[in-house]
Ligand SMILES: [Ca+2]
Ligand SMILES: [Ca+2]
Ligand SMILES: [Ca+2]
């Protein structure tokens with residue numbers, strides 16, 4: 313048993329998903345704070361969708377964060393341009409109530425601002441969940457501190473048809489894609505598609521083309537595909553990441569990574585390279601960030617379903633990233649006298665248990681799909697069949713051995729818990745991570 317435990321520890325050391333760090337181009341990510349606390353959209357189901365914009369037009373960029381409620385939390389910058397400090401004001405208002413989009417699965421609201429009618433006030437756009445309509449909240453001239461917007465309408469094309477991809481969720485961004493002086497609409501969907509709707513109107517009256525220009529890449533098996541973002545969830549943004557004068561495309565992903573598609577076309581006709589991960593997915597290949605072990609009061613860790621905002625946060629000339637995320641965690645409460653070493657040990661055990669649980673669930677579902685099933689079956693009959701087959705399967709020797717190992721693990725974990733019999737709680741989390749970029753090594757501005 314001792315040998316097995318040693319082996320297990322070696323595996324756990326090597327396999328920790330949190331060992332995956334952002335590429336050397338970033339400093340370690342830090343979660344943004346407001347009013348002295350880390351911003352966490354857990355009370356609204358997580359899925360943070362960040363955006364920096366000067367809401368109250370006092371010359372300082374404020375922070376707007378979407379989440380699973382479909383609303384938009386507004387944090388005013390009460391610090392300075394070079395050293396922002398945020399304080400929660402409340403939800404952005406639209407037409408007398410909280411601005412809101414429809415969301416019931418998998419994503420957060422995704423605020424982005426731009427002046428679509430040239431009246432000098434910023435309008436807000438946001439995606440939502442199924443159908444992935446893109447909503448426009450016109451800006452108003454009421455310069456108070458509530459960030460007032462007018463009643464939302466779906467963004468329509470020149471024929472009055474709502475702009476959207478086939479995928480369930482949508483993420484919009486506004487950018488002058490073709491360098492003709494007006495804002496175009498770039499939008500991604502949950503299947504990883506990204507498309508452009510050119511503004512065929514003007515900078516004072518945006519009209520979006522009915523033709524979609526899709527971003528396409530050649531995938532690993534040589535097929536041309538428009539599903540460009542690995543694992544889908546194309547939460548798009550644009551910015552000249554490599555400072556070559558051509559705006560590049562960036563996107564979040566279901567896996568929590570951030571991808572860069574370098575523009576190798578021209579200013580008027582962008583063309584993109586295949587996506588490269590500039591923030592690697594925070595999870596190891598196994599597991600997708602759901603029900604990962606978390607420690608109550610522990611240090612936050614980047615999750616999945618990244619929604620991004622590209623901005624030169626520290627104004628050093630190099631674009632940085634804000635990354636909103638989601639994590640459904642299994643939260644454990646540890647003993648109050650626990651040491652750092654014990655905490656690390658507990659994290660390793662809990663992670664191993666998480667993976668073993670996932671493996672067991674996957675193994676049964678692999679087995680279950682091979683079973684012969686009747687054509688017509690009621691949901692009750694299906695449940696009974698499933699339960700009976702699972703019970704049978706769990707009595708087989710490999711599953712019995714796994715169950716014994718899990719019991720052993722649980723015993724090991726119990727010594728670190730506040731109450732040994734406590735059942736862990738499930739918690740939603742959603743942070744806003746600042747990935748400050750280090751200027752490239754060959755850049756004279758790099759300081760380390
Ligand atoms: Ca401001
Ligand atoms: Ca344009
Ligand atoms: Ca570029």
Ligand SMILES: [Ca+2]
Pocket residue numbers: 623624625626627628629630631632749
């Ligand atoms: Ca910067």
